[in-house]
Amino acid sequence: MTVSYFALYRTPEDPAAFEEHYFGTHVPLVEKTPGLVENRVHRVTRQFVGQPDYFLLAELVFESAEAMKAGFRSPEWAESGKDLVAWGGMELVTMFSAEPHPGRPVA
Template sequence: MHKLTVLYPEPADRAAFREYYLNTHLPLCAQLPGVQEITYALDICEPGAGPYFGVFQATFADEAALGAALASPEGRAVEADVRNYATGGATVFPFEVQTLPLP
């Protein structure tokens, strides 16, 4: 399994970020081919209290599925849309997920 994680620093306007993100950006993300799950959190720190305002994760079956999603027209649209709301920028990183078997 592979995940794509995006960390969002504090935006210039939290309310504007939230409105655009929930109503425009996340619906675009939901169209990524091969995406299995999307999770996110906003307001993870009080203003000025931490380095990040929000976090996003999308899960894919494997590295190839993640790469195909990012290279797709939908993936390019998601990437291009970030500048429309993330005034603080965004840190993006993909990684393979390891699972710890529990007893």
């Protein structure tokens, strides 16, 4: 069963500069993580309810929880974490993992 790791980013002060670094530097580093099956990045186009204002949602899909844990122990993942801290992304992000709920099969 696949498992996903989510990074939910609040709206930055300078969205254009954020996207330039995020897609130009950070995403290529993240995508080197061993065991990563897919990196799905979604732009929040409209927020209906709740605070704070969100900007991007990254869903990193791994084949299994074990593959995700192994990826998180890799030097490639560590490098992407150092990058996140260096450009201030850590101040904007909430991170969590999730898997499909057994009561709601994925089509």
